[in-house]
Amino acid sequence: MSRDKQLPPPEKSALTLGFMRLSDSAPLVMARxxxxxxxxxxxxxxxxxxxxxxxxxxxxxxxxDAAHLLAPLPMMTGLGAxxxxxxxxxxxxxxxxxxxxxxxxxxxEALGGERDASAPGMAAALHERIAGSPGAGPLTLATVHLFxxxxxxxxMWLRAGGxxxxxxxxxxxxxxxxxxxxxxxxxxxxxxxxxxWNTLAVQQGIGAVAATGHEIWNNAPEKVxxxxxxxxxxxxxxxxxxxxxxxxxxxxxxxxxQRELAADILSQAQYLGLPAKVLLPALTGRFCRAKHLxxxxxxxxxxxxxxxxxxxxxxxxxxxxxxxxxxxGKDIAEEQCRALVQQSWRPDLYREAARHLGLPAPSRDAxxxxxxxxCWEFEPGVVLGPDLMIGGGQFRLxxx
Amino acid sequence: MCxxxxxxxxxxxIALRFPRRNTWLNTDSSKxxxxxxxxxxxxxxxxxxxxxxxxxxxxxxxxxxSAKGLLFQIQxxxxxxxxxxxxxxxxxxxxxxxxxNHHNPRPVVMFTQQDDPDYIEQAxxxxxxxxxVGGINPxxxxxxxxxxxxxxxxxxxxxxxxxxxxxxxxxxxxxEQAKGLLMAYQKLSEDGAHRMLTRLxxxxxxxxxxxxxxxLATLSPGGKDKGRSR
Numbered sequence: 300m301s302r303d304k305q306l307p308p309p310e311k312s313a314l315t316l317g318f319m320r321l322s323d324s325a326p327l328v329m330a331r332x333x334x335x336x337x338x339x340x341x342x343x344x345x346x347x348x349x350x351x352x353x354x355x356x357x358x359x360x361x362x363x364d365a366a367h368l369l370a371p372l373p374m375m376t377g378l379g380a381x382x383x384x385x386x387x388x389x390x391x392x393x394x395x396x397x398x399x400x401x402x403x404x405x406x407x408e409a410l411g412g413e414r415d416a417s418a419p420g421m422a423a424a425l426h427e428r429i430a431g432s433p434g435a436g437p438l439t440l441a442t443v444h445l446f447x448x449x450x451x452x453x454x455m456w457l458r459a460g461g462x463x464x465x466x467x468x469x470x471x472x473x474x475x476x477x478x479x480x481x482x483x484x485x486x487x488x489x490x491x492x493x494x495x496w497n498t499l500a501v502q503q504g505i506g507a508v509a510a511t512g513h514e515i516w517n518n519a520p521e522k523v524x525x526x527x528x529x530x531x532x533x534x535x536x537x538x539x540x541x542x543x544x545x546x547x548x549x550x551x552x553x554x555x556x557q558r559e560l561a562a563d564i565l566s567q568a569q570y571l572g573l574p575a576k577v578l579l580p581a582l583t584g585r586f587c588r589a590k591h592l593x594x595x596x597x598x599x600x601x602x603x604x605x606x607x608x609x610x611x612x613x614x615x616x617x618x619x620x621x622x623x624x625x626x627x628g629k630d631i632a633e634e635q636c637r638a639l640v641q642q643s644w645r646p647d648l649y650r651e652a653a654r655h656l657g658l659p660a661p662s663r664d665a666x667x668x669x670x671x672x673x674c675w676e677f678e679p680g681v682v683l684g685p686d687l688m689i690g691g692g693q694f695r696l697x698x699x
Numbered sequence: 700m701c702x703x704x705x706x707x708x709x710x711x712x713i714a715l716r717f718p719r720r721n722t723w724l725n726t727d728s729s730k731x732x733x734x735x736x737x738x739x740x741x742x743x744x745x746x747x748x749x750x751x752x753x754x755x756x757x758x759x760x761x762x763x764x765s766a767k768g769l770l771f772q773i774q775x776x777x778x779x780x781x782x783x784x785x786x787x788x789x790x791x792x793x794x795x796x797x798x799x800n801h802h803n804p805r806p807v808v809m810f811t812q813q814d815d816p817d818y819i820e821q822a823x824x825x826x827x828x829x830x831x832v833g834g835i836n837p838x839x840x841x842x843x844x845x846x847x848x849x850x851x852x853x854x855x856x857x858x859x860x861x862x863x864x865x866x867x868x869x870x871x872x873x874x875e876q877a878k879g880l881l882m883a884y885q886k887l888s889e890d891g892a893h894r895m896l897t898r899l900x901x902x903x904x905x906x907x908x909x910x911x912x913x914x915l916a917t918l919s920p921g922g923k924d925k926g927r928s929r
Contacts, residue, residue, distance in 0.1 A: 349786060349787065349788040350787070350788050350789075350790040350791045351791050352790040352791055352794050353785065353786065353790060356785075357818075360818065362818065380798060443791070444791050444794075444795070445794070445795040445798055471770060471792075471795070472791055472792050472794075472795035472796075473792060474766075474788035474789065474791060474792070476766075476788060477766050477788065480766075486768065486771075627798065
């Protein structure tokens with residue numbers, strides 16, 4: 300409590316935060332519902348939005364103060380790829396992992412999901428199937444946004460099996476809420492989406508999971524708390540309080556009991572509006588790949604508090620910009636990439652908030668990826684989670 | 700039915716399907732009209748906007764609701780411009796098309812279901828609403844936006860007017876009910892009851908319907924619930 304008094308008064312205390320209908324909005328929802336925003340002097344309204352474009356636009360116009368954003372969006376908005384150009388930034392990641400690749404039940408069975416349901420096994424089986432039926436039209440797989448971890452994870456998974464994501468399948472964008480319906484109607488053959496939409500497909504019996512996000516890249520970045528640079532400059536104290544409150548919510552979400560509570564609260568109509576039984580498997584780490592299969596232990600399906608999950612690593616941001624550039628078919632110059640990352644990825648803001656909560660924070664902005672199969676100590680007191688990538692991928696990038 | 704365009708060509712096939720076509724308003728006859736697709740979940744509004752677009756000389760190739768297989772519809776109709784509800788989940792789909800496929804249409808975001816027409820203006824002002832990638836000239840899109848905005852405004856105004864009218868009617872009903880009660884309890888004439896309500900309103904510095912609501916809540920049996928909210 301004594302730390303709270305050291306906080307400068309907020310420039311603005313009534314805020315509106317935007318979120319999408321996804322389980323990983325939990326930190327925002329729980330910070331509100333457990334009184335953490337109020338504890339830090341903020342009166343927060345949460346507004347559910349239907350598209351990432353809308354979240355971004357409302358942030359830029361100032362209708363939202365902050366938003367639950369796909370991790371690559373701040374940089375890609377800074378680049379002007381997509382709808383518009385604006386300077387967004389983040390000082391707090393909202394969690395790690397949380398996605399999965401679901402295939403239609405028929406395709407999953409045809410790929411031998413019953414025998415080997417491992418992520419690399421399924422990708423290899425997909426490659427065999429495509430190679431074995433040259434006359435067939437390409438399979439259609441959906442992602443939620445072009446510039447998203449979903450797209451990158453889908454492509455990593457395909458490549459791990461030897462499938463060329465640009466030539467051998469068709470990748471389209473669909474809103475999360477349209478995924479299950481499109482899969483059931485046979486418009487798409489599979490999708491990569493955040494929870495609870497995979498579990499919904501599994502429980503409805505229309506789909507089965509070929510890979511979890513965690514299996515593709517252990518503890519990959521996912522969503523961030525995004526604000527505009529101008530908003531941050533005008534409201535540094537409000538932004539600090541906001542980050543502290545959400546960080547505290549993320550810490551609480553590291554507790555299993557909180558996850559059940561979160562599923563209960565998220566199921567309410569104004570948040571996800573889905574039965575808690577659809578939200579529970581991923582949130583409690585008892586994830587089901589297919590309707591008839593027993594749940595598997597997936598304690599890191601969503602990571603909110605462990606492994607310094609909130610830290611915005613600039614090395615990961617660099618990777619996202621490069622991967623996005625590859626999608627656009629252009630090389631983003633080293634200098635531009637660095638400028639984008641420096642402007643929009645603010646580890647200094649994470650450290651500032653972590654200090655107030657007495658939480659450890661990495662002192663360096665870059666980390667290697669793809670090297671650790673278990674928890675490891677990055678610096679004294681800073682423990683990070685596994686970071687392996689499917690197919691043995693690795694990267695070591697600068698802080699930008 | 701056969702319609703002759705200003706340049707003398709006939710377009711009967713399409714005109715039969717779309718009898719509202721009115722190409723004479725299209726000021727620049729040397730270019731074919733922009734082919735517009737409308738994505739709107741409000742059918743009444745979509746109809747009005749569609750009519751205005753036809754009247755202004757644009758060709759409306761399709762009107763669909765969101766989540767109705769947008770990608771397939773785009774492939775089929777190949778519109779030049781897409782007008783879409785700013786609150787449509789399909790906006791991310793359109794943005795992805797604008798980014799990766801330069802042959803695809805250039806969507807333009809326009810409407811909102813929310814009672815906030817200012818947002819559109821702000822959004823358009825901030826350059827949010829158009830995803831123009833090469834090819835089409837922004838000046839060709841501008842008139843489409845202008846027509847759609849004008850019609851959107853008209854629709855919004857109409858809806859607000861209806862809303863106001865409904866409130867007025869409800870207020871009148873409340874006042875009549877309150878007058879009736881006052882007449883019964885205070886043995887007043889209708890005029891007397893009206894004067895009493897007016898005086899109460901002036902004393903309390905409240906609107907007449909608000910005072911009527913208080914009277915109803917106080918005097919009518921079980922009226923507390925009735926009077927509390929509209």
